[in-house]
Amino acid sequence: MQEDRSLIRARSLARRYTMGKEAVMALNGVDLDIQRGEFVALVGPSGSGKSTLLNLIGGLDRPSSGEIWVEDLELGQASDKRLVRYRRDRIGFIFQSFNLLPTRSAVENVEVPLMLAGQNRKARRERALDLLGRVGLGKRAGHKPSELSGGEMQRVAIARSLANSPALLLADEPTGNLDSKTGKDILNMLGELLRTQGLTMVLVTHDMNVASHADRVVHLLDGKIQRIETAAERNGYRAETATAEAIR
Amino acid sequence: MTLGDMISTALSNLGRRKVRTILTSIGVIVGILTIVTMVSLGIGVRIEINKQFAQIGLERVFVSPREGERNFFTQFAAPERTNPILPEDVERWRQLPNVREVVADVDLPLGVASALKIGAQTQQIAISGEDSVLGQTPFSTPPTALAGTIDVPDESGKIVLTAGALEDLDINPDQFAGLVGQPVEIVLQAPRGETQTFSFTVVGVSSEEIPTARVPLADRAAMKGWWFNRPDILATDGYDSVTIRATTIAAANELVPQIRNEGFRVQSLELILDLADQVFTVINVMLSSVGGLALLVASLGIVNTMIMSIYERTREIGTLKAIGASRGDIRLMFMIEAGMIGLMGGVIGIISGWGLGLLLNRVILWYIEREQLPVRGDFFVVTPTLALVSLLFATLIGVIAGLYPANRAARLDPLVALRHE
Numbered sequence: 113m114q115e116d117r118s119l120i121r122a123r124s125l126a127r128r129y130t131m132g133k134e135a136v137m138a139l140n141g142v143d144l145d146i147q148r149g150e151f152v153a154l155v156g157p158s159g160s161g162k163s164t165l166l167n168l169i170g171g172l173d174r175p176s177s178g179e180i181w182v183e184d185l186e187l188g189q190a191s192d193k194r195l196v197r198y199r200r201d202r203i204g205f206i207f208q209s210f211n212l213l214p215t216r217s218a219v220e221n222v223e224v225p226l227m228l229a230g231q232n233r234k235a236r237r238e239r240a241l242d243l244l245g246r247v248g249l250g251k252r253a254g255h256k257p258s259e260l261s262g263g264e265m266q267r268v269a270i271a272r273s274l275a276n277s278p279a280l281l282l283a284d285e286p287t288g289n290l291d292s293k294t295g296k297d298i299l300n301m302l303g304e305l306l307r308t309q310g311l312t313m314v315l316v317t318h319d320m321n322v323a324s325h326a327d328r329v330v331h332l333l334d335g336k337i338q339r340i341e342t343a344a345e346r347n348g349y350r351a352e353t354a355t356a357e358a359i360r
Numbered sequence: 361m362t363l364g365d366m367i368s369t370a371l372s373n374l375g376r377r378k379v380r381t382i383l384t385s386i387g388v389i390v391g392i393l394t395i396v397t398m399v400s401l402g403i404g405v406r407i408e409i410n411k412q413f414a415q416i417g418l419e420r421v422f423v424s425p426r427e428g429e430r431n432f433f434t435q436f437a438a439p440e441r442t443n444p445i446l447p448e449d450v451e452r453w454r455q456l457p458n459v460r461e462v463v464a465d466v467d468l469p470l471g472v473a474s475a476l477k478i479g480a481q482t483q484q485i486a487i488s489g490e491d492s493v494l495g496q497t498p499f500s501t502p503p504t505a506l507a508g509t510i511d512v513p514d515e516s517g518k519i520v521l522t523a524g525a526l527e528d529l530d531i532n533p534d535q536f537a538g539l540v541g542q543p544v545e546i547v548l549q550a551p552r553g554e555t556q557t558f559s560f561t562v563v564g565v566s567s568e569e570i571p572t573a574r575v576p577l578a579d580r581a582a583m584k585g586w587w588f589n590r591p592d593i594l595a596t597d598g599y600d601s602v603t604i605r606a607t608t609i610a611a612a613n614e615l616v617p618q619i620r621n622e623g624f625r626v627q628s629l630e631l632i633l634d635l636a637d638q639v640f641t642v643i644n645v646m647l648s649s650v651g652g653l654a655l656l657v658a659s660l661g662i663v664n665t666m667i668m669s670i671y672e673r674t675r676e677i678g679t680l681k682a683i684g685a686s687r688g689d690i691r692l693m694f695m696i697e698a699g700m701i702g703l704m705g706g707v708i709g710i711i712s713g714w715g716l717g718l719l720l721n722r723v724i725l726w727y728i729e730r731e732q733l734p735v736r737g738d739f740f741v742v743t744p745t746l747a748l749v750s751l752l753f754a755t756l757i758g759v760i761a762g763l764y765p766a767n768r769a770a771r772l773d774p775l776v777a778l779r780h781e
């Protein structure tokens with residue numbers, strides 16, 4: 113019965129920020145279901161609430177009203193302790209600015225989530241090296257972040273996000289700080305990982321080229337879902353625009 | 361997160377800003393150094409004093425008679441004794457179990473004008489008996505015999521003179537040996553003008569500098585009897601002091617209340633030592649407070665450094681929290697970091713305090729050597745307890761100083777922290 117249900121279920125999800133007297137509705141009644149194994153892109157103009165939605169799914173923030181379920185856990189009501197464990201064991205975060213620990217080598221950065229989970233040194237070193245190998249950085253394990261390129265740093269961050277074998281990857285503009293060529297490589301790698309590992313991923317971007325890799329694209333505007341496109345619809349749409357452009 | 365990981369994380373974070381870490385721990389170093397040096401001095405001196413007292417013999421009990429108050433007008437008169445120590449008391453104590461030896465003594469009053477007469481020459485001189493253990497001050501070397509014997513015989517009419525007394529009479533050390541067996545006279549002069557001459561035979565010369573004539577108890581009693589005009593003074597006024605040597609220290613401690621109950625004034629070295637211990641404790645606490653003040657300042661430095669380093673690492677803290685570090689993890693991590701600063705300062709402080717003690721000890725010994733004082737020994741002693749307690753204390757200071765910054769770090773909102781530039 114559980115299996116039929118979606119992995120993520122957002123119901124009338126709202127998040128209000130108050131800045132002094134003014135209140136900003138960063139999210140304003142979002143209903144969204146995301147299935148296991150799905151790759152969903154959140155798109156929309158700056159300030160439309162993409163990051164806010166992602167942070168709510170990731171348990172980094174709590175809704176002002178509404179519910180956000182991930183499997184059998186309602187994140188809004190969960191205790192701080194449960195949220196910490198949820199973030200550590202079930203989520204992999206990938207940030208725009210990589211957020212690697214600057215004094216730690218690549219392999220040590222990948223080890224951090226395993227260390228937080230209390231795994232012993234030997235086991236976590238083995239796992240971290242394996243993960244670095246999988247993102248193609250086996251030879252760079254001992255390098256500090258400052259000795260790596262942007263693309264390499266993001267690969268380390270991806271390896272780190274996978275360390276505790278999460279079910280769900282959350283990425284906020286993961287290619288935002290990379291050139292388009294490197295960004296494409298990173299996206300291809302993520303897509304490969306999703307397919308082979310059966311992971312679910314929610315990715316925030318404002319780049320339609322990036323979103324085009326996703327199964328579904330959720331368009332946000334002013335804290336509301338404007339429309340949701342499936343890959344099939346979008347391909348048609350893309351074909352149309354391509355023809356239109358070709359005619360012009 | 362395991363404790364081992366916490367500690368290695370803290371160490372690597374401290375290693376990032378080595379200079380700052382070291383500068384911060386200097387406050388702790390100074391504080392601990394002060395405390396360790398001061399307390400080790402206290403311990404060292406106490407051990408030294410204990411040793412000296414033990415040489416004198418802690419199993420000795422000193423008894424003196426109870427007497428009425430003396431004032432300026434009565435100080436030259438015979439003391440009004442409410443409970444004199446009579447020869448029969450001494451005899452009774454001798455019979456007690458656990459008593460090894462009882463030595464009774466008579467002192468001449470301070471005002472007695474006494475002179476030593478050898479041939480035609482006369483010299484002011486102090487009269488005393490065998491050097492009593494009480495008169496033997498700690499940190500002094502026992503005198504040696506320059507001629508004859510310096511043990512005052514029990515037999516009356518014998519006298520031991522000190523080198524100091526003879527030097528004042530212009531008698532050279534090479535003449536000392538010839539003096540043994542010779543007759544000398546001691547002349548007492550009462551304030552009323554009368555004089556009385558006592559004849560003695562020299563039995564030896566001691567190395568002491570202070571001009572003194574040592575005469576047997578019977579002669580001193582006779583002198584005192586003449587002075588106060590009480591021929592049988594022992595039977596009426598009794599002895600001035602009695603030293604009872606018990607078989608053990610425990611036995612001595614039992615004798616104290618027992619004899620006190622008989623109405624005498626009783627002291628034991630043990631009691632004096634207890635008092636000295638209390639004084640030393642007070643002095644130690646006072647001196648350590650100086651170090652404590654340094655530690656207080658040091659802890660403020662640690663608070664400052666921790667707040668600064670948490671500010672610098674805000675983004676990292678945000679990242680750690682986002683990927684699954686709990687408040688407790690973050691709090692403990694920073695408290696360990698602060699504790700490490702304390703621990704490090706403690707280790708260096710103890711080592712340098714110990715080193716400073718060694719250095720100062722050398723200086724003191726060199727001074728003692730130069731002044732030819734009869735003392736040797738270590739005046740700075742760092743005991744394992746002192747080292748351990750200082751170490752714990754230093755660490756505790758760090759941990760306490762880390763409490764507030766660590767809590768601030770733990771409470772950081774991950775999203776706010778991640779946005780921090």
Ligand SMILES: Nc1ncnc2c1ncn2[C@@H]1O[C@H](COP(=O)(O)OP(=O)(O)O)[C@@H](O)[C@H]1O
Binds near residue numbers: 137157158159164
């Ligand atoms: N911590 C905050 N305090 C106040 N306003 C915020 C905060 N976070 C986001 N907002 C506001 O909420 C809206 C949505 O923000 P965000 O989700 O970051 O947008 P996006 O990621 O789509 O650019 C914006 O108007 C933003 O200014």
Ligand SMILES: [Mg+2]
Binds near residue numbers: 162163164
């Ligand atoms: Mg955003």
